[in-house]
Amino acid sequence: MTETIASDLRKTPLHARHCASNARMVPFGGWDMPVEYSGITAEHIAVRTRAGVFDVSHMGEIEIAGKGALAAVQRISSNDASRLQVGQAHYSALTTFDGTFVDDMLVYRMAPGHFLLVVNASNIAKDYAWIAAQVAEAGEAAAVDSSSRYALIAIQGPAALGVVQPLCSTELAGVKYYWFTHGEVAGARAMISRTGYTGEDGFEIFVPPNMADRVWQALLESGRAADVIPCGLGARDTLRLEAAMRLYGNDIDETTTPLEADLGWIVGWKKESFIGHERLREQKENGITRKLVGFEMIDRGIARHGYPVLRDGKAVGVVTSGTQTPYLKKAIGMAYVPMDLTAAGSEITIDVRGRASRAAVVPLPFYKRVTPQET
Amino acid sequence: MAYPADRKYTKDHEWIRIAGDTGEIGITDYAQQQLGDVVYVDLPDVGRKVNAGESFGSIESVKAVSELFAPVSGEVVAVNDQLKGHPEVVNTDPHGTWMIKVKLASPTDSGALLDSSQYQSHLG
Numbered sequence: 001m002t003e004t005i006a007s008d009l010r011k012t013p014l015h016a017r018h019c020a021s022n023a024r025m026v027p028f029g030g031w032d033m034p035v036e037y038s039g040i041t042a043e044h045i046a047v048r049t050r051a052g053v054f055d056v057s058h059m060g061e062i063e064i065a066g067k068g069a070l071a072a073v074q075r076i077s078s079n080d081a082s083r084l085q086v087g088q089a090h091y092s093a094l095t096t097f098d099g100t101f102v103d104d105m106l107v108y109r110m111a112p113g114h115f116l117l118v119v120n121a122s123n124i125a126k127d128y129a130w131i132a133a134q135v136a137e138a139g140e141a142a143a144v145d146s147s148s149r150y151a152l153i154a155i156q157g158p159a160a161l162g163v164v165q166p167l168c169s170t171e172l173a174g175v176k177y178y179w180f181t182h183g184e185v186a187g188a189r190a191m192i193s194r195t196g197y198t199g200e201d202g203f204e205i206f207v208p209p210n211m212a213d214r215v216w217q218a219l220l221e222s223g224r225a226a227d228v229i230p231c232g233l234g235a236r237d238t239l240r241l242e243a244a245m246r247l248y249g250n251d252i253d254e255t256t257t258p259l260e261a262d263l264g265w266i267v268g269w270k271k272e273s274f275i276g277h278e279r280l281r282e283q284k285e286n287g288i289t290r291k292l293v294g295f296e297m298i299d300r301g302i303a304r305h306g307y308p309v310l311r312d313g314k315a316v317g318v319v320t321s322g323t324q325t326p327y328l329k330k331a332i333g334m335a336y337v338p339m340d341l342t343a344a345g346s347e348i349t350i351d352v353r354g355r356a357s358r359a360a361v362v363p364l365p366f367y368k369r370v371t372p373q374e375t
Numbered sequence: 376m377a378y379p380a381d382r383k384y385t386k387d388h389e390w391i392r393i394a395g396d397t398g399e400i401g402i403t404d405y406a407q408q409q410l411g412d413v414v415y416v417d418l419p420d421v422g423r424k425v426n427a428g429e430s431f432g433s434i435e436s437v438k439a440v441s442e443l444f445a446p447v448s449g450e451v452v453a454v455n456d457q458l459k460g461h462p463e464v465v466n467t468d469p470h471g472t473w474m475i476k477v478k479l480a481s482p483t484d485s486g487a488l489l490d491s492s493q494y495q496s497h498l499g
Contacts, residue, residue: 040411300415304440323437353433
């Protein structure tokens with residue numbers, strides 16, 4: 001393994017704040033990011049029961065605008081962007097010609113002819129090169145990598161609305177799940193999106209980089225009475241796994257399709273065509289040979305990314321994510337398995353560092369909040 | 376946290392406290408800090424023979440798994456069952472939480488291990 005020199009890593013506008021707050025910093029996707037503040041378990045529980053604040057400024061933003069913007073987005077994205085109203089967002093795949101994932105992303109409709117795509121930090125350069133080429137071919141639209149124009153702060157948890165609202169001139173209770181609005185947060189011009197990567201209610205707040213620290217501090221101050229705490233990428237990972245949200249590079253990549261990842265709902269089947277649609281239609285008609293499922297360990301131990309799923313001693317699948325979850329207190333994970341092992345209740349065997357360990361296939365998500373905000 | 380002088384340390388961040396012909400083995404405060412929240416400790420059965428420098432079990436935090444390496448050779452004579460239900464005590468009291476007790480194969484076996492000040496120099 002090669003050590004990355006710290007100075008080669010990119011820093012978010014909140015980097016100095018993380019260091020000053022004694023967060024444990026790690027390299028992630030080319031960025032020097034906080035993995036934990038007070039501990040993954042404490043942060044995870046805070047988000048499930050109160051709220052936590054995350055710096056996710058490393059995420060990329062790519063904007064597509066122009067007369068042909070909708071057509072361009074429809075071509076590169078699996079989901080049907082024509083169904084998005086201005087002010088609405090959805091989850092989608094940026095697809096290859098094989099129908100696999102260049103990346104997964106959120107697509108925001110900013111205006112009839114203006115879309116903002118939020119993509120994974122480690123994929124920004126790859127995604128932008130891909131998108132710019134496709135958009136140029138489609139014509140009548142332009143793509144811009146505007147990642148450096150945004151800091152992105154997430155506040156997630158049942159207390160989120162009560163923490164953000166006092167700082168914000170815009171009324172937020174009426175912003176539905178997967179919708180967004182514009183306003184000021186702690187005096188900063190912001191785009192406020194009711195989205196997140198934790199399975200809780202909450203907001204992702206896009207602000208100018210020079211306002212990030214002010215907004216971060218204001219959120220923590222506003223949340224002090226409710227014991228809202230700063231959180232790192234470690235808790236973000238355990239939270240998203242309990243909510244069964246896919247992680248690019250672990251659960252999905254350029255070898256897996258949305259159907260195999262059990263994300264058929266992000267494919268706009270009524271769309272005329274898009275990159276990779278032939279392969280996806282073929283998979284829909286003829287079926288797939290493997291699918292991503294959730295599992296809970298029956299035997300002791302934790303199955304982690306890359307561990308083989310065995311049948312008769314041979315690898316027939318692979319674990320893509322796995323951990324002991326702090327809130328459910330179970331060893332859970334997701335794995336690609338052959339179709340005959342995908343039914344809930346199926347028993348699978350995982351090679352946990354040389355030990356054949358049993359797990360049960362369970363429905364996803366592992367965790368769903370009790371009072372969903374979506375309507 | 377101080378590293379007690381009543382025991383020896385490995386460069387892999389285990390400690391061993393020897394009394395007579397048996398030694399209690401655990402991991403250091405530095406190790407638990409690096410691991411983060413410990414959620415599972417996989418330990419050998421009583422009677423198992425372990426060799427110095429070889430893995431005798433594993434310890435898992437939320438984010439990673441690490442091998443546990445035996446500081447000395449010997450036979451496992453006791454296993455700390457408290458860790459099955461409360462693995463988090465490794466985080467809260469690393470130097471007070473032994474994982475296994477080993478009957479030493481050779482009483483002079485611990486000669487190559489680090490003492491407290493050498494271990495702290497090793498940490499830098």
